[in-house]
Amino acid sequence: LVQQLPKAIIIGVRKGGTRALLEMLNLHPAVVKASQEIHFFDNDENYGKGIEWYRKKMPFSYPQQITIEKSPAYFITEEVPERIYKMNSSIKLLIIVREPTTRAISDYTQVLEGKERKNKTYYKFEKLAIDPNTCEVNTKYKAVRTSIYTKHLERWLKYFPIEQFHVVDGDRLITEPLPELQLVEKFLNLPPRISQYNLYFNATRGFYCLRFNIIFNKCLAGSKGRIHPEVDPSVITKLRKFFHPFNQKFYQITGRTLNWP
Ligand code: A3P
Numbered sequence: 001l002v003q004q005l006p007k008a009i010i011i012g013v014r015k016g017g018t019r020a021l022l023e024m025l026n027l028h029p030a031v032v033k034a035s036q037e038i039h040f041f042d043n044d045e046n047y048g049k050g051i052e053w054y055r056k057k058m059p060f061s062y063p064q065q066i067t068i069e070k071s072p073a074y075f076i077t078e079e080v081p082e083r084i085y086k087m088n089s090s091i092k093l094l095i096i097v098r099e100p101t102t103r104a105i106s107d108y109t110q111v112l113e114g115k116e117r118k119n120k121t122y123y124k125f126e127k128l129a130i131d132p133n134t135c136e137v138n139t140k141y142k143a144v145r146t147s148i149y150t151k152h153l154e155r156w157l158k159y160f161p162i163e164q165f166h167v168v169d170g171d172r173l174i175t176e177p178l179p180e181l182q183l184v185e186k187f188l189n190l191p192p193r194i195s196q197y198n199l200y201f202n203a204t205r206g207f208y209c210l211r212f213n214i215i216f217n218k219c220l221a222g223s224k225g226r227i228h229p230e231v232d233p234s235v236i237t238k239l240r241k242f243f244h245p246f247n248q249k250f251y252q253i254t255g256r257t258l259n260w261p
Pocket of ligand 1: 013014015016017018019020072106107173174207208209220223224225226227
Protein backbone atom coordinates (compact mmCIF):
# COMPACT_ATOMS: atom_id res chain seq x y z
CA LEU A 1 0.00 0.00 0.00
CA VAL A 2 1.23 3.46 -0.94
CA GLN A 3 0.18 7.09 -0.60
CA GLN A 4 -0.26 8.33 -4.15
CA LEU A 5 -0.71 11.87 -5.43
CA PRO A 6 -4.17 12.36 -6.96
CA LYS A 7 -4.69 11.44 -10.62
CA ALA A 8 -7.92 13.46 -10.60
CA ILE A 9 -9.09 16.43 -8.55
CA ILE A 10 -12.60 17.75 -7.99
CA ILE A 11 -11.68 21.45 -8.23
CA GLY A 12 -15.18 22.80 -7.53
CA VAL A 13 -17.60 24.36 -7.57
CA ARG A 14 -18.50 25.08 -3.97
CA LYS A 15 -22.10 23.91 -3.33
CA GLY A 16 -22.16 22.14 -6.68
CA GLY A 17 -22.35 18.74 -5.04
CA THR A 18 -18.61 18.20 -4.59
CA ARG A 19 -19.02 15.97 -1.50
CA ALA A 20 -21.70 13.82 -3.14
CA LEU A 21 -19.54 13.39 -6.23
CA LEU A 22 -16.46 12.38 -4.24
CA GLU A 23 -18.38 9.92 -2.04
CA MET A 24 -20.17 8.41 -5.03
CA LEU A 25 -16.96 7.97 -7.04
CA ASN A 26 -15.52 6.23 -4.01
CA LEU A 27 -18.08 3.46 -4.64
CA HIS A 28 -15.79 2.41 -7.49
CA PRO A 29 -13.27 -0.22 -6.34
CA ALA A 30 -10.45 1.52 -8.23
CA VAL A 31 -11.07 4.92 -6.60
CA VAL A 32 -9.73 5.96 -3.23
CA LYS A 33 -10.74 9.32 -1.78
CA ALA A 34 -8.94 11.79 0.44
CA SER A 35 -11.66 12.22 3.04
CA GLN A 36 -10.84 15.76 4.11
CA GLU A 37 -10.57 18.84 1.94
CA ILE A 38 -6.80 19.28 1.83
CA HIS A 39 -6.61 22.91 0.66
CA PHE A 40 -3.05 22.41 -0.49
CA PHE A 41 -3.06 24.50 -3.66
CA ASP A 42 -5.24 27.38 -2.45
CA ASN A 43 -3.65 27.94 0.94
CA ASP A 44 -0.19 29.53 0.85
CA GLU A 45 0.83 28.11 4.19
CA ASN A 46 -0.09 24.56 3.18
CA TYR A 47 1.46 24.99 -0.25
CA GLY A 48 4.67 26.15 1.39
CA LYS A 49 4.96 22.81 3.17
CA GLY A 50 5.71 21.15 -0.15
CA ILE A 51 4.48 18.26 -2.23
CA GLU A 52 5.59 15.55 0.22
CA TRP A 53 3.32 17.12 2.84
CA TYR A 54 0.49 16.86 0.32
CA ARG A 55 1.30 13.24 -0.49
CA LYS A 56 1.27 12.35 3.19
CA LYS A 57 -2.31 13.68 3.39
CA MET A 58 -3.38 11.07 0.85
CA PRO A 59 -5.01 7.77 1.81
CA PHE A 60 -3.22 4.46 1.37
CA SER A 61 -4.07 2.68 -1.86
CA TYR A 62 -2.92 -0.11 -4.17
CA PRO A 63 -0.74 1.03 -7.08
CA GLN A 64 -3.49 0.24 -9.65
CA GLN A 65 -6.02 2.40 -7.79
CA ILE A 66 -6.40 6.14 -8.30
CA THR A 67 -6.60 8.74 -5.57
CA ILE A 68 -9.06 11.63 -5.82
CA GLU A 69 -9.33 14.69 -3.63
CA LYS A 70 -11.77 17.60 -3.59
CA SER A 71 -11.21 21.17 -2.46
CA PRO A 72 -13.88 23.42 -3.97
CA ALA A 73 -11.89 26.61 -3.32
CA TYR A 74 -9.42 25.51 -6.02
CA PHE A 75 -11.79 26.54 -8.80
CA ILE A 76 -11.91 30.22 -7.84
CA THR A 77 -8.40 30.75 -6.43
CA GLU A 78 -6.03 32.62 -8.72
CA GLU A 79 -2.80 30.71 -8.04
CA VAL A 80 -4.20 27.19 -8.17
CA PRO A 81 -4.10 26.27 -11.90
CA GLU A 82 -0.38 27.02 -12.18
CA ARG A 83 0.40 25.14 -8.97
CA ILE A 84 -1.52 22.02 -10.04
CA TYR A 85 0.09 22.21 -13.46
CA LYS A 86 3.52 22.18 -11.83
CA MET A 87 2.60 19.01 -9.92
CA ASN A 88 1.09 17.14 -12.87
CA SER A 89 0.35 18.76 -16.22
CA SER A 90 -1.75 15.77 -17.36
CA ILE A 91 -3.99 15.53 -14.29
CA LYS A 92 -7.76 15.12 -14.85
CA LEU A 93 -9.95 17.90 -13.53
CA LEU A 94 -13.57 17.49 -12.49
CA ILE A 95 -15.91 20.47 -12.17
CA ILE A 96 -19.40 19.94 -10.80
CA VAL A 97 -21.78 22.81 -11.46
CA ARG A 98 -25.38 23.65 -10.66
CA GLU A 99 -27.72 26.20 -12.16
CA PRO A 100 -25.83 29.38 -11.12
CA THR A 101 -28.65 31.14 -9.24
CA THR A 102 -29.51 28.01 -7.23
CA ARG A 103 -25.83 27.57 -6.46
CA ALA A 104 -25.54 31.17 -5.26
CA ILE A 105 -28.55 30.71 -2.96
CA SER A 106 -27.09 27.45 -1.65
CA ASP A 107 -23.81 29.26 -0.97
CA TYR A 108 -25.71 32.04 0.86
CA THR A 109 -27.65 29.43 2.88
CA GLN A 110 -24.41 27.86 4.10
CA VAL A 111 -22.99 31.22 5.21
CA LEU A 112 -26.32 32.15 6.83
CA GLU A 113 -26.31 28.93 8.83
CA GLY A 114 -22.81 29.73 10.09
CA LYS A 115 -23.93 33.19 11.22
CA GLU A 116 -27.02 31.80 12.95
CA ARG A 117 -24.91 29.25 14.78
CA LYS A 118 -22.93 32.17 16.24
CA ASN A 119 -26.17 34.01 17.05
CA LYS A 120 -25.33 36.70 14.52
CA THR A 121 -27.80 38.38 12.24
CA TYR A 122 -27.16 38.48 8.51
CA TYR A 123 -28.45 40.30 5.47
CA LYS A 124 -31.17 38.87 3.29
CA PHE A 125 -29.96 37.27 0.07
CA GLU A 126 -31.75 39.93 -1.99
CA LYS A 127 -29.80 42.69 -0.26
CA LEU A 128 -26.45 41.06 -0.99
CA ALA A 129 -27.16 39.96 -4.57
CA ILE A 130 -28.60 43.25 -5.81
CA ASP A 131 -26.76 46.56 -5.52
CA PRO A 132 -29.21 48.91 -3.76
CA ASN A 133 -27.92 51.99 -5.61
CA THR A 134 -28.04 50.70 -9.16
CA CYS A 135 -30.60 47.90 -8.69
CA GLU A 136 -28.25 45.78 -10.81
CA VAL A 137 -26.73 42.43 -9.88
CA ASN A 138 -23.92 42.96 -7.38
CA THR A 139 -20.89 41.37 -9.00
CA LYS A 140 -18.80 42.11 -5.90
CA TYR A 141 -20.83 39.58 -3.92
CA LYS A 142 -18.79 36.39 -3.74
CA ALA A 143 -21.74 34.03 -4.16
CA VAL A 144 -22.55 35.79 -7.44
CA ARG A 145 -18.94 35.84 -8.64
CA THR A 146 -18.40 32.15 -7.95
CA SER A 147 -21.38 31.32 -10.18
CA ILE A 148 -19.81 33.05 -13.23
CA TYR A 149 -18.25 29.71 -14.12
CA THR A 150 -16.83 30.73 -17.47
CA LYS A 151 -14.68 33.50 -15.96
CA HIS A 152 -12.97 31.06 -13.63
CA LEU A 153 -12.63 28.34 -16.25
CA GLU A 154 -10.92 30.77 -18.63
CA ARG A 155 -8.10 31.19 -16.11
CA TRP A 156 -7.66 27.41 -15.94
CA LEU A 157 -7.51 27.16 -19.71
CA LYS A 158 -4.28 29.15 -19.70
CA TYR A 159 -2.67 26.01 -18.26
CA PHE A 160 -4.78 23.00 -19.23
CA PRO A 161 -6.48 22.03 -22.50
CA ILE A 162 -10.26 21.61 -22.33
CA GLU A 163 -9.89 17.82 -22.85
CA GLN A 164 -8.49 17.56 -19.33
CA PHE A 165 -11.73 18.83 -17.80
CA HIS A 166 -14.99 17.04 -17.30
CA VAL A 167 -18.15 18.90 -16.36
CA VAL A 168 -20.56 17.11 -14.04
CA ASP A 169 -24.17 18.30 -14.00
CA GLY A 170 -24.74 18.78 -10.27
CA ASP A 171 -28.51 19.20 -10.66
CA ARG A 172 -28.72 15.83 -12.40
CA LEU A 173 -26.41 14.22 -9.84
CA ILE A 174 -29.15 14.98 -7.30
CA THR A 175 -32.06 13.51 -9.27
CA GLU A 176 -30.37 10.88 -11.41
CA PRO A 177 -26.84 10.17 -10.16
CA LEU A 178 -25.97 7.00 -12.07
CA PRO A 179 -25.67 8.36 -15.63
CA GLU A 180 -23.56 11.26 -14.34
CA LEU A 181 -21.25 8.83 -12.55
CA GLN A 182 -20.99 6.66 -15.65
CA LEU A 183 -19.79 9.67 -17.64
CA VAL A 184 -17.11 10.26 -15.01
CA GLU A 185 -16.02 6.60 -15.11
CA LYS A 186 -15.55 6.98 -18.86
CA PHE A 187 -13.61 10.23 -18.48
CA LEU A 188 -11.30 8.62 -15.92
CA ASN A 189 -10.84 5.53 -18.13
CA LEU A 190 -12.23 3.30 -15.41
CA PRO A 191 -14.17 0.13 -16.18
CA PRO A 192 -17.87 0.68 -15.36
CA ARG A 193 -18.38 -0.61 -11.83
CA ILE A 194 -20.86 1.74 -10.16
CA SER A 195 -24.38 0.41 -10.62
CA GLN A 196 -27.94 1.19 -9.57
CA TYR A 197 -27.41 -1.24 -6.68
CA ASN A 198 -24.96 1.26 -5.17
CA LEU A 199 -27.48 4.11 -5.12
CA TYR A 200 -30.87 4.09 -3.47
CA PHE A 201 -33.31 6.92 -2.97
CA ASN A 202 -33.97 7.71 0.68
CA ALA A 203 -37.38 9.37 0.92
CA THR A 204 -36.76 10.70 4.44
CA ARG A 205 -33.54 12.41 3.34
CA GLY A 206 -34.98 13.38 -0.03
CA PHE A 207 -31.70 12.39 -1.66
CA TYR A 208 -29.89 9.38 -3.03
CA CYS A 209 -27.77 7.51 -0.50
CA LEU A 210 -24.89 5.09 -1.05
CA ARG A 211 -24.85 1.32 -0.73
CA PHE A 212 -21.32 -0.08 -0.67
CA ASN A 213 -22.35 -3.68 0.04
CA ILE A 214 -24.98 -5.74 1.84
CA ILE A 215 -23.81 -4.45 5.24
CA PHE A 216 -22.56 -0.93 4.66
CA ASN A 217 -24.60 1.99 3.39
CA LYS A 218 -24.64 5.68 4.15
CA CYS A 219 -26.31 9.00 3.39
CA LEU A 220 -24.46 12.33 3.25
CA ALA A 221 -24.36 14.50 6.38
CA GLY A 222 -27.40 16.63 7.22
CA SER A 223 -25.50 19.77 6.17
CA LYS A 224 -25.83 18.56 2.58
CA GLY A 225 -29.28 19.33 1.25
CA ARG A 226 -30.30 22.35 3.29
CA ILE A 227 -33.64 24.06 2.86
CA HIS A 228 -33.04 27.31 1.02
CA PRO A 229 -34.75 30.54 2.12
CA GLU A 230 -37.41 31.88 -0.19
CA VAL A 231 -36.04 34.52 -2.53
CA ASP A 232 -37.98 37.32 -4.23
CA PRO A 233 -38.89 35.94 -7.70
CA SER A 234 -37.92 39.21 -9.39
CA VAL A 235 -34.41 38.86 -7.93
CA ILE A 236 -34.21 35.31 -9.24
CA THR A 237 -35.27 36.49 -12.68
CA LYS A 238 -32.70 39.27 -12.62
CA LEU A 239 -29.92 36.88 -11.63
CA ARG A 240 -30.91 34.31 -14.26
CA LYS A 241 -30.84 37.01 -16.91
CA PHE A 242 -27.45 38.16 -15.66
CA PHE A 243 -25.92 34.68 -15.74
CA HIS A 244 -27.42 33.77 -19.14
CA PRO A 245 -24.60 35.05 -21.43
CA PHE A 246 -21.92 33.59 -19.16
CA ASN A 247 -23.71 30.24 -19.22
CA GLN A 248 -23.83 30.27 -23.03
CA LYS A 249 -20.09 30.86 -23.09
CA PHE A 250 -19.55 28.06 -20.57
CA TYR A 251 -21.55 25.59 -22.71
CA GLN A 252 -19.63 26.65 -25.77
CA ILE A 253 -16.21 26.21 -24.16
CA THR A 254 -16.96 22.93 -22.41
CA GLY A 255 -19.17 21.35 -25.06
CA ARG A 256 -21.74 20.55 -22.40
CA THR A 257 -25.11 22.29 -22.73
CA LEU A 258 -27.04 22.34 -19.48
CA ASN A 259 -30.22 24.16 -20.52
CA TRP A 260 -30.27 26.46 -17.53
CA PRO A 261 -33.07 29.05 -17.61
P1 A3P B 1 -27.94 22.17 -0.93
O1 A3P B 1 -27.54 22.12 0.50
O2 A3P B 1 -28.06 23.53 -1.50
O3 A3P B 1 -29.14 21.33 -1.26
P2 A3P B 1 -21.17 20.62 -1.74
O4 A3P B 1 -20.85 19.24 -1.27
O5 A3P B 1 -20.34 21.00 -2.94
O6 A3P B 1 -21.14 21.62 -0.65
O7 A3P B 1 -22.64 20.60 -2.33
C1 A3P B 1 -23.76 20.48 -1.50
C2 A3P B 1 -24.95 20.13 -2.36
O8 A3P B 1 -24.87 18.76 -2.78
C3 A3P B 1 -26.26 20.21 -1.62
O9 A3P B 1 -26.74 21.51 -1.81
C4 A3P B 1 -27.12 19.12 -2.29
O10 A3P B 1 -28.20 19.63 -3.04
C5 A3P B 1 -26.16 18.42 -3.24
N1 A3P B 1 -26.27 16.97 -3.29
C6 A3P B 1 -26.12 16.24 -4.43
N2 A3P B 1 -26.33 14.96 -4.20
C7 A3P B 1 -26.61 14.82 -2.90
C8 A3P B 1 -26.92 13.69 -2.08
N3 A3P B 1 -26.97 12.47 -2.59
N4 A3P B 1 -27.15 13.90 -0.75
C9 A3P B 1 -27.12 15.17 -0.25
N5 A3P B 1 -26.82 16.26 -0.99
C10 A3P B 1 -26.58 16.11 -2.30
